[in-house]
Amino acid sequence: MFQILNEDGKIVNKDDMPDLSDEELKELMKRMVYTRILDQRSIALNRQGRLGFYAPTAGQEASQLGSQFALEQEDFLLPGYRDVPQLIWQGLPLYQAFLFSRGHFHGNQMPENVHALSPQIIIGAQYVQAAGVGLGLRMRGKKNVAVTYTGDGGTSQGDFYEGLNFAGAFNANVIFIVQNNGFAISVPREKQTKAKTLAQKAVAAGIEGIQVDGMDVLAVYAATKDARERAINGEGPTMIETLTYRYGPHTMAGDDPTRYRSADLDTEWEKKDPLVRFRKFLESKKLWSEEEENEVIEKAKEEIKEAIKQADKYPKQKVTDLIEHMYEELPVNLQEQMEEYKEKESK
Amino acid sequence: MAQMTMIQAITDALRTELKNDDNVLVFGEDVGKNGGVFRATEGLQKEFGENRVFDTPLAESAIGGLSIGLATQGYRPVPEIQFFGFVYEVMDSINGQMARMRYRHGDTHTSPITIRSPFGGGVATPELHADSLEGLMAQQPGLKVVIPSTPYDAKGLLISAIRDNDPVIYLEHMKLYRSFRGEVPEEEYTVELGKADVKREGTDVTIIAYGAMVHASLKAAEELEKNGVNAEVIDLMTVSPIDVDTIVESVKKTNRVVVVQEAQRQAGVASHVVTEIQERAILHLEAPVLRVTAPDTVYPFAAVENEWLPDHKDIIEKVNEVINY
Numbered sequence: 001m002f003q004i005l006n007e008d009g010k011i012v013n014k015d016d017m018p019d020l021s022d023e024e025l026k027e028l029m030k031r032m033v034y035t036r037i038l039d040q041r042s043i044a045l046n047r048q049g050r051l052g053f054y055a056p057t058a059g060q061e062a063s064q065l066g067s068q069f070a071l072e073q074e075d076f077l078l079p080g081y082r083d084v085p086q087l088i089w090q091g092l093p094l095y096q097a098f099l100f101s102r103g104h105f106h107g108n109q110m111p112e113n114v115h116a117l118s119p120q121i122i123i124g125a126q127y128v129q130a131a132g133v134g135l136g137l138r139m140r141g142k143k144n145v146a147v148t149y150t151g152d153g154g155t156s157q158g159d160f161y162e163g164l165n166f167a168g169a170f171n172a173n174v175i176f177i178v179q180n181n182g183f184a185i186s187v188p189r190e191k192q193t194k195a196k197t198l199a200q201k202a203v204a205a206g207i208e209g210i211q212v213d214g215m216d217v218l219a220v221y222a223a224t225k226d227a228r229e230r231a232i233n234g235e236g237p238t239m240i241e242t243l244t245y246r247y248g249p250h251t252m253a254g255d256d257p258t259r260y261r262s263a264d265l266d267t268e269w270e271k272k273d274p275l276v277r278f279r280k281f282l283e284s285k286k287l288w289s290e291e292e293e294n295e296v297i298e299k300a301k302e303e304i305k306e307a308i309k310q311a312d313k314y315p316k317q318k319v320t321d322l323i324e325h326m327y328e329e330l331p332v333n334l335q336e337q338m339e340e341y342k343e344k345e346s347k
Numbered sequence: 348m349a350q351m352t353m354i355q356a357i358t359d360a361l362r363t364e365l366k367n368d369d370n371v372l373v374f375g376e377d378v379g380k381n382g383g384v385f386r387a388t389e390g391l392q393k394e395f396g397e398n399r400v401f402d403t404p405l406a407e408s409a410i411g412g413l414s415i416g417l418a419t420q421g422y423r424p425v426p427e428i429q430f431f432g433f434v435y436e437v438m439d440s441i442n443g444q445m446a447r448m449r450y451r452h453g454d455t456h457t458s459p460i461t462i463r464s465p466f467g468g469g470v471a472t473p474e475l476h477a478d479s480l481e482g483l484m485a486q487q488p489g490l491k492v493v494i495p496s497t498p499y500d501a502k503g504l505l506i507s508a509i510r511d512n513d514p515v516i517y518l519e520h521m522k523l524y525r526s527f528r529g530e531v532p533e534e535e536y537t538v539e540l541g542k543a544d545v546k547r548e549g550t551d552v553t554i555i556a557y558g559a560m561v562h563a564s565l566k567a568a569e570e571l572e573k574n575g576v577n578a579e580v581i582d583l584m585t586v587s588p589i590d591v592d593t594i595v596e597s598v599k600k601t602n603r604v605v606v607v608q609e610a611q612r613q614a615g616v617a618s619h620v621v622t623e624i625q626e627r628a629i630l631h632l633e634a635p636v637l638r639v640t641a642p643d644t645v646y647p648f649a650a651v652e653n654e655w656l657p658d659h660k661d662i663i664e665k666v667n668e669v670i671n672y
Contacts, residue, residue, distance in 0.1 A: 076419065109453040117419070118451055122443055128409040129444070132416015139398060140420055159439075162409035169404050325450045326489060328457070328512040331541055331588035 001243060002223055003213040007272055009280025018222040022287055028069055028217055029282055030296050032061040032275050035085045037300040038094075039248070042101070046252040050308060052102045055082040056248030059215075062274035063179050063242040064149075065089060066220030070228055071147060076133045077116035078126040078148035082179075082246075086149070090114055094307035095314070104317055105325065123154045127163025127176060134172030134237065143232040145173045147224075153184025155201055156192045164205035167237040174237040175227045179214060185250045186260035199241035207237050214242025215272040245269035318345050351531040354524040356498035357387050357463075360505035361425065363535045365395045368423060371509060373400045375410060375427030375463075384429060385465060385524055407433050411440020414460045415448065424460045425509055431466035431518060432475030434483070445514045446489030460515075461508045467520035467559055468609060468656050471649040477521065478646045479558075479610035484516045485587035485619070491540055492516045492587040496561040498529040500584055503538030511540060520558045543590035545597070549579035552666050553597040555620055556607040557583040560639075560657065564607055567662035576670060586616045594620065595627050602633040603669045607662055612640040634672030637665045 004013045011017060020028070039058045045051040057064060060082070068086040071077070077090050084097050091114040100107030100118060108118035120126040126148045133146035154160055155178055167174040178198050182189050195201060202209025208230070212223045220242055227238035247266070249255040282288035319341040323334050330338060351359065364371045373388055379402040382389035392400040403410050407428055414424040428434055434441070445458035468477040484492045493508055493515055495501035501519070508515040546561060547568050556564040561582045568578040579597050583589065598604055604624060608615035617638045624636050639661045647655035 105450070105453040108451055108455070110455045117456065122439055125412065125439055125444055128412020128440065129416045129419075130412075131409060132413040133419050134416070135413065136417045136420025136422055139422075146416070159408055159412065162404075162406045163412065166404060166406070166409045166413060322450065325453050327449065331491070332591060333588045 001211050001213055002219050003216050004218040004222060005216045005277055005281055007277055009277045009284060011281075016222050018218060018225060020221070022285075025282060026287055026292075028065065028221070029278055029288060031065050031069070031089060032217065032278065033293055033296045034300045035061050035065060036275060037297055038085070038304060041301065041304045043248065043252065045308065051098060054101055054252045055250070056246055056252070057082060057085055059245045059247040059269065059273070060179060060181065061085075062217035062220050062278070063177075063214035063244040066217040067147070067177055067224040067240070067242075070221050070224035072144065073113060074115060074142070074144045075228075076137065076144065076146045078130045078133065078146060079116065079119045080123070080126060080149045080151065080154070081119045081121050082151070083149045084119055087114070087116055087119070090116060092116070094303060095310035098307055098311040099314060102311065104314065105321070106314060123150060124157030124159030124163070126150065128159045128166065130174050130176065131163045131166035131170065131172055134167055134174035134231070135170045137173045138171065138234075145175055145228050145231045147175045147177065149177045149179060151184060152178065152180040152182065152189045152198060153187065153192055154178070155198050161201075161204060164202065164207060164237070164239060168205040168207040171234065171236045173231040175224060175231060176237060176239040177224070178239065178241045179244055180241055181244050181246045183250070183261065185255060197241060199239060202239040207239060209239045209241070211241045211243065214244030215274045215277070217274055217278050245272070320345060348530045349533050350528040351498045352525045352528055353495070353498045353501045353519070354385060354387055356502040356531045357505060357519065358389055358391070359531065360502040360509070361388060361391060362394070363506060364425070364509045365391060365399055367535070370421060370423040371399070371425060372417060372422050373425045373427070374403050374413070376403060376405055376429050378402060378427050383427070385521070387463070387519070388427070407436035408440055411437040411445065414462075415440065415445050415458060418458050418460055419456060423509065426460065426462055428462060428464040430472075430476040431464040431480055432478045434464065434480055441490070441514070441516070442484070442487040446487050449513065450489060457512055458514045459512045461505070461511070461517055462514070463517050463519060465519045465521045465524075467522050468646070468652055469522040469559065471652060472521070473649070475646070479608070479615060481516075481518055481586050482610055482614040482616055485616050490514055490516055490587065491585060492518070493540060493585050494518045494520070494558045495584060496520070496523060496558055496582055498531045500538055500544070500582075502531055503536050504540065504584060506535060507537040507540050510537070515540070518558070522559050523562075538584070541585045541588050541590060543593040544582045544584055545579060545593070546582045547578065547580040549577040549601065551577045551601055552603040552605065552669060553579045553581060553594075553601045554605050554607060554662065554666065555581045555583060555594060557586055558609055560607045560609050563657065563659045564662055567659040567666065570659065570663055571666055576666065578666060589616065589620060589623060591623050591627060594624060598624055598628045599631045602631055604632070604636040605639060605662065605665045605669055606636060607639040607657065609641060609657060611643045612638065613643050615640065634669040637669055639665050
């Protein structure tokens with residue numbers, strides 16, 4: 001397992017230490033703290049009925065944000081359903097992320113500077129699509145990559161293998177990230193495969209595979225940065241397995257992790273908390289203080305409050321809006337139905 | 348004008364669009380150097396290069412995913428599924444993904460993709476090559492489904508399909524690939540998607556068909572003429588959406604209808620056509636609208652195809668039923 005920072009916040013692998021400025025290191029910490037607060041607030045807002053579909057992210061900050069931090073604005077993101085934080089840090093406004101959660105199409109309308117698809121619900125589909133994006137980028141001669149994410153359960157899907165294999169065969173600019181948090185809903189990772197690591201599945205596609213400490217933001221960043229360099233230099237795709245953990249339930253739709261996870265396991269992984277170790281590291285370098293952390297927390301809470309208000313104010317969807325976005329030119333059946341619903345909506 | 352088979356007309360349409368638009372990409376299993384298992388892409392890789400016309404690994408789902416991804420980079424993919432019976436492997440990429448792309452993203456991403464795929468019986472193919480599965484696709488919002496029956500239509504419809512900015516399923520009947528030649532202009536032209544074509548005008552009964560059943564219907568119409576029955580034959584050409592205006596206009600004239608498809612009775616799009624007619628023109632009907640279809644079994648073993656597939660005799664029988672109702 002590739003690691004740079006251990007649980008005590010000590011550098012254990014100097015050679016691979018990424019070249020990040022003090023400001024960048026602090027920015028990484030700010031984003032992780034912000035995202036932890038976003039998770040806490042999202043769970044609360046979901047319980048109040050002010051958000052809909054929500055897949056908790058606490059514990060995965062290093063895996064999600066360390067990898068996203070290695071990207072450029074022109075890189076193309078294909079997130080899974082748990083990967084909303086990456087989209088937000090890539091530039092999707094927070095109120096739109098909340099509209100996605102509630103089920104409003106405006107949440108999926110990507111701003112012009114955000115090169116991404118909306119979070120994918122069909123596990124594996126983002127992998128085959130990433131192969132196409134990566135091939136397109138390579139054919140256009142762009143020095144950019146497609147980056148996609150799935151979980152440990154997702155590695156059992158056919159589309160997972162097909163995506164890796166196509167990207168390999170076409171030498172496409174793709175980084176495939178497998179966030180192995182040990183469980184696919186209630187099914188432990190051991191029940192997905194007899195393979196000792198998930199990273200070794202890259203061998204089947206003949207591409208690079210690496211297993212990384214997914215609770216170590218520096219290791220995730222370094223591995224992604226390295227994969228990105230190789231992809232844009234024409235050396236093909238990489239699959240990165242991040243070993244991580246979700247502290248919360250699978251989703252907020254009634255999943256109860258105490259049915260399948262022991263309290264001991266939770267405690268064991270809480271010791272590995274990516275925020276705790278990175279905080280220790282930054283404090284040892286005199287780059288982080290309690291005040292700074294509290295500032296981030298207050299800022300996050302304030303922005304979340306504003307974003308929810310903005311989402312509340314956004315116009316409700318009408319059936320005519322949905323019809324409008326089906327085709328460039330409406331076929332006859334939808335032209336008729338458009339008239340029907342226009343009349344209904346005018347009453 | 349040149350005399351072309353349908354497959355030549357298809358190749359000609361692909362060549363036209365590869366020439367017209369640098370973003371058009373043709374790919375699939377064996378479509379490159381080999382020129383396709385039916386020679387539909389013959390010579391195209393040589394003419395346009397391996398960056399425009401290329402082979403893929405053998406995996407339909409990823410061919411669909413590849414198309415979606417390439418479309419995000421401004422390409423106009425024209426992938427091929429070797430036989431449409433293999434569509435089950437790629438149902439998510441087509442129906443679950445590309446058909447929904449524009450809607451999901453509120454117009455910020457689209458899928459200008461044309462999926463070409465052969466299907467259809469009468470040529471003794473092995474299992475799951477000939478199945479008519481257009482009905483599955485016709486039920487998916489976001490797609491258009493096109494089935495040509497002549498070389499002229501094949502070229503014009505394929506050019507329209509490729510230029511369309513939404514996903515189009517373009518199904519090519521294997522029996523029609525080389526069974527006859529027709530006049531095809533050498534220059535580019537389009538045939539509008541979503542429009543049916545009256546292939547034969549008539550006054551006594553309307554026969555609505557698509558694919559190989561258009562030719563069976565025309566043959567039936569000739570025989571019926573000998574017995575004094577003047578049949579109008581409508582070729583749907585686009586089976587989703589259905590051109591209801593052309594159908595209703597004809598029904599108002601003839602007052603009797605038979606809908607013909609090669610697919611099983613529980614499949615295809617015939618039931619949808621019947622429903623549209625009864626909703627829009629029931630007062631113009633002198634008899635119920637009857638269907639000619641295959642029986643509701645799995646597609647036949649090759650040796651029994653001819654007994655199973657509907658033909659002109661089945662059509663004549665149904666027409667006589669509605670005439671004598």
